[in-house]
Amino acid sequence: xxxxxxxxxxxxxxxxxxxxxxxxxxxxxxxxxxxxxxxxxxxxxxxxxxxxxxxxxxxxxxxxxxxxxxxxxxxxxxxxxxxxxxxxxxxxxxxxxxxxxxxxxxxxxxxxxxxxxxxxxxxxxxxxxxxxxxxxxxxxxxxxxxxxxxxxxxxxxxxxxxxxxxxxxx
Numbered sequence: 001x002x003x004x005x006x007x008x009x010x011x012x013x014x015x016x017x018x019x020x021x022x023x024x025x026x027x028x029x030x031x032x033x034x035x036x037x038x039x040x041x042x043x044x045x046x047x048x049x050x051x052x053x054x055x056x057x058x059x060x061x062x063x064x065x066x067x068x069x070x071x072x073x074x075x076x077x078x079x080x081x082x083x084x085x086x087x088x089x090x091x092x093x094x095x096x097x098x099x100x101x102x103x104x105x106x107x108x109x110x111x112x113x114x115x116x117x118x119x120x121x122x123x124x125x126x127x128x129x130x131x132x133x134x135x136x137x138x139x140x141x142x143x144x145x146x147x148x149x150x151x152x153x154x155x156x157x158x159x160x161x162x163x164x165x166x167x168x169x170x
Contacts, residue, residue, distance in 0.1 A: 011044040015060060019068050023093070027106040027115070030062035037061065065093060065105040094119040 018037050022028040034057050038045060045053040094111050096118035098104050103122075106115050147159035154162075 009044075009048075011041060011048065012060075014041045014044065015057065016064065016068060019061060019064055023065070023068065023105065023107050027096070027098070027104040028065075029098075029102045029104050030058055030065060031102070033061045033065070034058040065095075068093075091119075095122060097122050097125075 015037055018033055018040070022033050022036070037057050038054065045057065048056075090108060092108055094106050094108055094115055095103055096106070096115055098118075111119070143163065144156060144159045147162045148154065151158070151162065
C-alpha cells in the first residue's frame with residue numbers, strides 16, 4: 001500500500017486542525033503547536049518516519065501558521081476589512097516576540113494593541129538584521145566584482161582565491 005502525498009494525508013489535515021484550534025484561542029509558538037501534533041498524532045507521524053517527521057512537523061507548523069489565516073480554513077479568524085494602506089492589505093496574522101523571546105502567532109482579528117506594538121518591533125528588528133546583511137552582501141560583492149568581471153563564470157571560492165591567495169580577505 002502506498003502512502004498518500006504528505007499534503008493530501010490525514011496528518012496534514014490534522015496539523016491544520018491543531019493550528020486552527022490554537023489560533024482561535026491564543027498566541028501559540030510553533031513549538032507548542034508542534035508538541036500537540038506530535039502528542040496527539042504520533043501514530044500518523046510514525047507512518048512518515050519519526051525522525052524525519054519530528055523535524056518536519058515544526059517546520060510545517062511554523063510555515064502554515066500565517067498561511068492558514070489567509071485561506072478559507074482560517075476564514076472565521078479573518079478580519080472583515082476591505083482596506084488598503086499604501087496599496088497593501090493588513091496581515092491576517094501577526095508574529096511577535098513574547099517576554100521570553102519566543103516567536104508567537106496571533107490572528108489579527110484577535111490582536112490587541114500590545115500585539116501590534118510587538119509585531120512592529122519584530123518587523124523593525126528583522127529589517128535591521130536584513131539591512132545589515134544587505135550591507136555585508138554589497139560590500140562582499142564589491143570586493144569580489146573585479147574577479148568576477150575579469151573571469152566570467154568563476155565561483156565565489158575561486159574569486160576569493162584570486163583576490164586573497166593566502167586566505168587574507170580585504
